[in-house]
Amino acid sequence: MYDTVIGLEVHVELGTKSKIFCSCPVVKGASPNTCVCPTCMGFPGTLPVLNAMVPELAIRAGLLTNCEITKRSVFDRKNYFYPDNPQNYQISQLYAPICRNGYVEIDAKNGKKRVRIREIHMEEDAGKLIHAQDGTTLVDLNRAGVPLIEIVTEPDMGSGEEAVSFLKRLRELLTYADVSDCRMQEGSMRADVNLSLKPQGSRTPGTRTEMKNLNSFTAVIKAAEYEAERQRTLLERGERVVQETRRWDEASGQSFSMRGKEGAADYRYFPDPDLPPLVTDEETIERIRTGLPESMQDRQERFVKEYGLQEKDAAIIAQAKPLADVYEGAAKLSGLPAEASKWIIGPTMRLLREHGLAADEMPFSSEHLAALIGLVRDGRISRNVAASVYEVIFAVNGDPENYVAEHGLSMNSDEGSLRTLIEGVLKENQSSVEDLRNGKTRAFGFLVGQVMKASGGSADPKAVNRILKEVLG
């Protein structure tokens, strides 16, 4: 019998406006080589200047994961040749990373569990290679110099599920602190899984492999299961596990060997002489600690206190910061926090599911949600119409005011036109009018329905009720 032992190396793209060592903007989906300058293209004579937001966010991450903050942190060069790496060295940290010795508490099978953090270091991302159809390879350096932190854990997780539990907790901490948007599907959070097997009761760790290219939680679980099984089979056959890097292939549900560690490159790390050591004093650490944005827990509790939400609703809304932000914005703009909560818990959660979106991918803005709530509040559309409108404009974040106007959905409460409509309906339904006079109150509802039908659904039901009562005396 073997125990699975998992450690993670998690790369997180920091949510800064500009790159780590130059002032180029960080823009997702920009045309190739439009967010570049001589510095991030590795031109001769250029020098790196550290973006002050990078250590700020890295220290936030460190504080949230209970790390010690290194007072004198140093950037090192990692030397290797590759065309997506314009200087042919990556500025990273090896000898004195910004944070060390932390831990994160996660939910495991038997209650809470501590996963220790070995270190967090800052580094620059590389560019991207695009392999064209004619066999040439093109280089896009938009991503070169985008700031990253790498969070390295101790091998403290016992299953793919625990690894995912850790990643989810990390995502919660980092998104709420505005460190990163942590979207695995977009690559702003990437996890490498180091996995080994250890005979139960033994203290000696087994040989580990490193698995790359895991871009979803499901992939982490599947890859961990696959790798544990692969190693178990080897060991039971009396064979050895080779220390190597493996690439997970989502489509086939298998992993493939990339390269052995023995033959691994020698990165010739040494301190980067272009960047002085980063000195962080106690005062700075305290400033960052006290300035930490609200945690998920705090926000949830505040939603209950400030907006009178049910605890379970607050938990649903606060599960992802983008969703909580949309909720709170809409609650404030509309002045109807309870109403806003109904829209999130009901239609929004359902629409997210239907569109295959995660809670942190909420496409609809708080301004538009507030506008939708306002339209119902002002009696300009019925709740049912609002729900249908939401269905249509949700994914594209359409403007509800515009949509209602363009499609003539605004409710008719015009006295004159409604009276004409009602008189026509009454003429055609004399028998129902008789019934009503004879005390069959149900006939009133029938008549309201007929009026609504005749208006094509655009009549304001409240106005119809009032005028109908008047006319029938």
Added chain:
Amino acid sequence: MERVLENIRARSDLNAFITVCDEYALSRAELVKKEMGAGRMGGPLAGVSFAVKDNICTAGIRTTCASRMLRDFVPPYSAEAVRRLEAAGAIMVGKTNMDEFAMGSASETGCFGAVHNPHDTRRSAGGSSGGSAAAVAAGLVPFALGSDTGGSVRQPAAYCGIYGLKPTYGAVSRYGLIAYASGFDQIGILAASPQMIGDVLRAIAGRDEKDSTSKELPEGALSGIDLTGDKPLAGLRVGVLKDVKGLGPEISQALVSCADRLAVLGAELDTYELPGPEALGAYYIIACAQASSNLARYDGVKYGLRVRRDDLDEMYNMTRSEGFGEEVRRRILLGTFVLGRDCYESVYLKAVRTQQRIKRQYEELFGRFDMLLGPVTDKCAPMLGEASNRPLEAYESDIYTVTANLTGLPALCVPWSKDAQGLPVGVMLTAPRFGEERLIAVAEALKG
């Protein structure tokens, strides 16, 4: 300005320039004249022409590092030092020849051929800023920028009989200086007078946001010092290097006579000793290590030379083999070796510790002294080709200059005398951090 350009053309035998930018210089001269006429530009450098070593970037003007790798490289930006000089009204006339990527001590490893010494054209002008030194010594420009990583400003200044300042590390922005060894590289000044050195320093020194290693200068660091009177150097404690073996007689004599002169001017003299031969090893290990990483970017992918091959590794290999000369390849290989996992601790870190020890030794020395006097080189300008034939000997000849780079201290080459053949002999003054003005003032006093 036409005359300056004509003079440069007339001395093409020196091979001091890689690029002469006639049109640029003429249009700049026109512009500066207009600005000066309108009273918008003045100061000591307005209208003064200068040359720039070809490893310092100049926007729109090719910057080659005297290497086949960058033969046609035109940077879209200028070095901060150049920008500041142009803002002060100085007019750049051309880019000077050098050793390839500043690696060498005779200005003969570059792909544009060797620089000739104006005092004897069969001899080397020194290196790696040989073109800048020759241009100033021949009177083609009043001053030139060079770069000093292990003596590359001071040594050619000594061979050519002019002043050469290596400022304190961090005093002048390295932005736009194409890196050789980032921890030692410093832009320096070559000129025919201490006064010109001072004027240029005041224009280019000071913190630059684009270079994280550039420093805010202490207050008054750039206020000229006026030493007058009978004994202008009274109270100045000068350490004189104890007689060392291997120094040429003309160099020893120059040191003695310079020390005598300092004493006459009122300085208090005592002797000091060189930190030891391990300084040279530490210097070459660290410099080559950094160079191996700094020069990795020249790979044929983005700019510069590309030797086309279908296979990526082959393109890298061919491009770098053809693009770099022998000396550059030698230093890249050495640097790659000392950073390897088997050497990092035992070689690289050991060199760094040696560097730290030498720094402490100099701190102690400057507890006893205000200034140090020593040689720049062990002999006068060698015949062309001598250095290339004996690379190790050439490395050894840097022993007197590298300590200023290891410690980051400012040092000035002062032209002092001539040997029997009429070749210039220089001496070197070293000061504590940001002591440039003191160096310049003492050099001025020594002129008498």
